[in-house]
Amino acid sequence: MIEIKDLKKAYGIKEVLHGIDLEFGEGIYGLLGPNGAGKTTLMNLIVGLIKPTSGDVLWNGASAFDPKSEHLKKLGYLPQYPEYYKNFTAREFLCYMSALKGIPGKNAEQTGELLEFVNLESDADRKLGGYSGGMLRRVGLAQALLGDPSVIILDEPTAGLDPLERIRLRNLLSEISQGHTVIIATHIVPDVEYIANEVILMFDGRIAKRGRPRDLAEAVNGSVWQVKTDMAGCEELVRRLRVSNVFSEGDECTLRIVSREKPAAGAVQVYPTLEDVFLFGAKEQTP
Amino acid sequence: MKLFFFEFKKLLSRRYLKFIIVLLLFINAFNIYENYDLFVTPELTLFGDEYGSYEHMRYEMQRSYFGEITQEKVNALTAHIEKAKKAQVETSNAPWNRGFFRVPGADRRAGEALMEELERLYTYDERIVAPLLEKNREFEETETSAYAARLAGRIKRIYSERRITEYYRVNEYRPLLEYKLSSLLALLICVYAASGLFAGEREAKMYALQKSTLFGVKRLFFIKLAVLAVFTAVLALVFYAEDFAVFSVCRRPSGLHMPLWSVNDIWGNYEYSPLGISVGGFLVLLWPVRSIGLFTASMFTVLLSVLLRRTITAFLSSLPCTAVLMALTMFTDGVFSYLRWFEPVTLLIYPRLAENFIVKNVADLPVFAHELAPVGCALLLAVLIALSFVLYKRRNAYA
Numbered sequence: 001m002i003e004i005k006d007l008k009k010a011y012g013i014k015e016v017l018h019g020i021d022l023e024f025g026e027g028i029y030g031l032l033g034p035n036g037a038g039k040t041t042l043m044n045l046i047v048g049l050i051k052p053t054s055g056d057v058l059w060n061g062a063s064a065f066d067p068k069s070e071h072l073k074k075l076g077y078l079p080q081y082p083e084y085y086k087n088f089t090a091r092e093f094l095c096y097m098s099a100l101k102g103i104p105g106k107n108a109e110q111t112g113e114l115l116e117f118v119n120l121e122s123d124a125d126r127k128l129g130g131y132s133g134g135m136l137r138r139v140g141l142a143q144a145l146l147g148d149p150s151v152i153i154l155d156e157p158t159a160g161l162d163p164l165e166r167i168r169l170r171n172l173l174s175e176i177s178q179g180h181t182v183i184i185a186t187h188i189v190p191d192v193e194y195i196a197n198e199v200i201l202m203f204d205g206r207i208a209k210r211g212r213p214r215d216l217a218e219a220v221n222g223s224v225w226q227v228k229t230d231m232a233g234c235e236e237l238v239r240r241l242r243v244s245n246v247f248s249e250g251d252e253c254t255l256r257i258v259s260r261e262k263p264a265a266g267a268v269q270v271y272p273t274l275e276d277v278f279l280f281g282a283k284e285q286t287p
Numbered sequence: 288m289k290l291f292f293f294e295f296k297k298l299l300s301r302r303y304l305k306f307i308i309v310l311l312l313f314i315n316a317f318n319i320y321e322n323y324d325l326f327v328t329p330e331l332t333l334f335g336d337e338y339g340s341y342e343h344m345r346y347e348m349q350r351s352y353f354g355e356i357t358q359e360k361v362n363a364l365t366a367h368i369e370k371a372k373k374a375q376v377e378t379s380n381a382p383w384n385r386g387f388f389r390v391p392g393a394d395r396r397a398g399e400a401l402m403e404e405l406e407r408l409y410t411y412d413e414r415i416v417a418p419l420l421e422k423n424r425e426f427e428e429t430e431t432s433a434y435a436a437r438l439a440g441r442i443k444r445i446y447s448e449r450r451i452t453e454y455y456r457v458n459e460y461r462p463l464l465e466y467k468l469s470s471l472l473a474l475l476i477c478v479y480a481a482s483g484l485f486a487g488e489r490e491a492k493m494y495a496l497q498k499s500t501l502f503g504v505k506r507l508f509f510i511k512l513a514v515l516a517v518f519t520a521v522l523a524l525v526f527y528a529e530d531f532a533v534f535s536v537c538r539r540p541s542g543l544h545m546p547l548w549s550v551n552d553i554w555g556n557y558e559y560s561p562l563g564i565s566v567g568g569f570l571v572l573l574w575p576v577r578s579i580g581l582f583t584a585s586m587f588t589v590l591l592s593v594l595l596r597r598t599i600t601a602f603l604s605s606l607p608c609t610a611v612l613m614a615l616t617m618f619t620d621g622v623f624s625y626l627r628w629f630e631p632v633t634l635l636i637y638p639r640l641a642e643n644f645i646v647k648n649v650a651d652l653p654v655f656a657h658e659l660a661p662v663g664c665a666l667l668l669a670v671l672i673a674l675s676f677v678l679y680k681r682r683n684a685y686a
Contacts, residue, residue, distance in 0.1 A: 047499050077499040082492045087300040092293070099290040100500040100507065143496075 001025055002046060002151065002181065007055035009041055009205075016041050017205045019055070024151075028177045030192025031185040032278060033202035039185040040080060042202070043155045046183070047077055059151075073102075076144035076152040081159070083136075086129030090120055090139050093128060097143040114142040118172060134165030141172060151181045158191050170195055193274040201281045208281040217272045224276045225257045225267040237263060244279045290502065294514045301483050304476070308522070311472040315526065316533050323462050324537040341388070345397050346539055348387040349456055352401065353541065356409050356454050364402055371395035404458070408451040408549055415548075415558050416449050438646060438653035445561050451549050455542025460566050461550050461557075463534040469526040470577055471613075474632070477519050477581050478609055481588040482602035484511050485679065489596045508679050512589070512672065519585060520578040527574055543567030561655050576661055583631035583664050584612055586671035593679045631664050 002024040009017040016038050033039050044050045046057050048064035048071065057064040059071035084093060094111045103110075115121045118138035123131070128139065137157060144152055154173075158166040166188075173182060174195045184192055192199055193213055200210040209216060224244075227237065234253040237243065241263050245256040256270065257263045258279045272280075299305070325342040352360055367386065374383055374391035386394035407414075420443065427439035488494045497503035534540065542549070547569045550557040564572065588605040595601045612632045646653050 044495070049495055049498055072499065072501045075499060077496065079492070079495040079499070082496055083490075084493065085297060085300070085491060087296070088293075092296075095289065096293040097496075097500070099293065100497060100503050102501040 001060055003058040004042075004046070005056050005058065007042070007045060007057065008053045009038075009045060009050070010053045015053075015205065017045070017052075020205075020207060022200065022207065022210075024181050024183060026179065026181055027197035028173065028182045028184065028192070028195050030196035030199045031183060031202060032187070032189065032192060032199055032274075033185075034187055034282060036204075037187075037202045038205040039187075039202055040155055041205075043079075043153055043183070043185050047075065047153060048072070071151075073147075074150045076146065076149035078140045078144045078152075078154045078157055080155045082140060084128045084139065086127060088128055089125045090115060090128060090131075090142075091124045093139060094143055094146065098146055101147050103147045110146065114145055117145070118142045119168070134161050134168070137161060137165065137169060138172075141169065145176065149180075151183070152176065153183045153185075155185045156187070157184060158186065158188055166191065189273075189275045189278055199274065199277075201278065203282060209277070213274050213277075216277045217274060220258075220272045220277055220280045222269060223258060223260050223280060224270050224272040225259060225263055226270045227255045227257060227264050227267040228252060229255065229264065229266075233264070242279055242282075244276055290507065290510050291514060294507075294510055295517070297487070298480055298484070298514055298518055301480060301487075304480060307479065308476055308525075311476060312526070312529055315469050315472055316529055318468055319466070319530065319533040320537060323534065326537060326539060341393070344388045344393070346456075348394075348397055349401060352405070353453075353455055355452055356405055361402075361405065364398060364405070368395055368398040368402065371398060404551075405454055407551060408454055411451045411549070411558070412449060416446050419446055419559070432651075434648050434651045434653060437651070441653055442561075445563060449546070449548065451546065453542070453545060455545055456538075456540050457542035457545045457549050457566055458551050459538040459540030460534075460542075460570075461552060462538065463530060463540070464550070464566075464569070464573075466530055466534070469530050470523075470581070473519075473522050473526045474581055474584055474609065476522060477515075477585040478588045478605045479602055480518060481515055481585040482592050482605055483598040484515060484589055485592040486595050486598045486601040487592075490598055504680060505676075508676055515585060515589065516578075516582050519582045520575070523578045523581055524574060527570075527577070531570065543570070579661055579664055579668070580631040580633070583668040583671065584609060586668060586675065587612070590671060590675050590678070593675050593682065631667065633660060 002022075004020050004022040007017055007020040008015065020042060031039050031042065041050070045052055046064065048057070048069065051065055059069065059074070062069055062071065064071050085096075088096065091111060094114065098111065112121070112124075115124045118141055120135060120138055120142070123135065128136065131139065141154070141157065144154065157173075158169055161169065170191060173184065176182065177195070177197075184196070186192060196213060198210060199213050199216060201208040201216075209219070211219070229237065230251055231248075231253065234246065234248075234255060237255055237257065238246065242258045243255050244258055247254045256276070257267070258272075258276050326340070326346070352364065371386055371391040371394035374385070375395055378391070380390050380392045382389050383391050385391075388394045388397065423439050423442045423446075426435065430436075430439075483490075488497060497507060544565050544567060547562055547564050547566055548558050548560050550566065562569065587608050588601065591604050591608070592598070592601040595604065609632075616633050646655055647659060648654075649659075
């Protein structure tokens with residue numbers, strides 16, 4: 001269990017996290033927020049890479065910032081955009097990370113298993129410099145799983161990947177979530193929409209909402225509309241309202257709008273998706 | 288051990304490193320050949336090369352007198368010089384075939400130089416030891432402090448048994464002992480290698496990932512330093528082995544077993560050296576001493592590598608820093624005179640161990656220069672390591 005208690009972080013006079021309170025147990029948690037929301041800062045604080053201005057992060061009751069803390073033994077972490085070592089093969093890299101994590105020497109079997117799990121066994125002895133973005137992400141996931149950590153923290157694990165690679169990675173994460181705490185920080189809604197047990201919406205260093213994806217969607221039910229209009233009307237609505245999608249066909253366009261009030265005559269209510277919830281939350285944060 | 292192996296692999300994988308090492312080894316060898324060679328390129332003499340170059344002939348003459356300096360050898364050499372003098376006068380220095388050289392004049396000059404050298408070696412105890420011990424005795428009688436008594440005792444112990452009874456081409460080791468370029472080239476390579484030690488991790492965006500692991504801070508830091516230390520020592524060994532090999536071919540020195548104080552230079556640095564070690568032993572000792580100097584000088588680069596985000600920035604920033612370290616070795620007066628005791632580059636470019644002895648009073652104990660400099664350097668090294676570690680620990684993983 002990870003508990004975050006009134007966590008604040010400021011860089012100079014700029015406060016980037018304003019009193020965050022959260023708990024994480026078993027399951028997949030999606031930390032969703034736009035760029036600059038403070039997701040990576042929060043991840044770094046949970047891992048213990050940086051110190052908070054105030055507040056604490058407790059791993060089973062022990063502070064992550066205590067020099068004697070043993071939370072790193074339970075942690076598998078994948079930061080944003082690592083580039084790895086181009087001259088290492090995947091197998092060598094996993095051996096290197098095993099050594100850094102203090103995993104006992106005879107781990108060749110686990111390395112092989114993990115490479116198989118992430119579908120890189122046939123490329124295990126190729127240099128990482130020749131890997132695609134998706135393959136590197138899978139190497140990153142494999143190293144995060146070394147030593148079977150109970151907590152796995154992934155920061156933007158699918159950024160830059162094509163849809164097929166994203167789906168593959170999502171499925172892998174689903175497979176490993178049993179008996180583990182998996183926290184995924186992302187700004188890509190579909191990454192967590194179908195696999196997260198709980199989604200945490202974050203804007204401007206604050207937690208806006210949290211809950212199961214279904215419950216979050218239900219909470220904004222009645223605030224998502226679909227409108228068909230001409231191009232002039234379309235431009236006016238886009239300018240005035242929060243539009244989650246625009247589909248143009250000929251002289252007509254169909255808009256999906258997030259709004260508490262009916263945005264236009266002819267607008268029909270539609271069931272919200274998590275993306276709508278995200279946009280609704282962003283709209284509420286914007287004055 | 289595994290972590291050490293992987294970190295070593297990373298260091299060796301630095302772009303262009305292997306190429307730079309090979310290139311600078313080649314430049315070093317070429318420099319020695321170009322500036323110190325006596326034998327590889329035969330000299331064209333005025334009298335043709337029927338008997339080989341002048342240096343070859345001189346070498347043959349000297350070789351015939353290698354070993355213990357005996358009265359028989361001295362007599363034989365004297366007779367040869369006299370014979371050459373006579374032939375020079377009688378035949379107006381026309382070519383002859385009764386000596387080592389083409390003409391008697393060359394035999395005479397080389398013979399006289401050789402005699403001078405034999406005398407210098409054989410009279411070492413009269414020229415150097417006896418006056419030194421006499422001065423020491425006077426010093427002991429006039430100064431009554433505990434320090435003076437210890438110093439006088441040390442000097443007596445070091446110098447009283449010194450004798451030289453053999454002759455070899457030991458002076459031809461002096462250019463090797465004082466050769467600086469290989470150390471400076473090795474330093475450049477070490478600076479280049481060290482610049483990527485930590486900045487490279489930031490460039491690969493591995494910093495945060497490493498710091499999130501159990502051994503990614505303290506253990507990794509010291510393993511990286513161990514890797515750099517081993518790399519430095521091996522690099523130094525390769526360069527100095529090359530120096531030894533090329534100098535051996537170019538100068539044909541001999542007498543590795545001869546005492547260090549049998550080497551001659553105009554300042555008497557070696558003749559008065561308190562270090563009781565052979566020339567060969569000193570050459571071997573220079574390796575760890577210079578390695579400490581190289582490693583300590585590289586630690587300034589490591590510090591910059593911890594602070595900066597990019598390898599190239601760390602490397603370029605290190606160059607003026609290294610240049611300052613080199614420039615400081617030129618200042619020996621006033622406050623700068625204390626720098627020599629811990630300035631790492633001085634260990635590289637001066638054979639401090641063999642210095643005409645400078646003694647310092649350290650808590651009433653007489654300590655020689657050769658004992659102080661490596662210790663001072665090691666202290667500086669400890670400070671740099673501690674500072675680098677503190678900064679490394681505190682550095683924001685994403686800064």
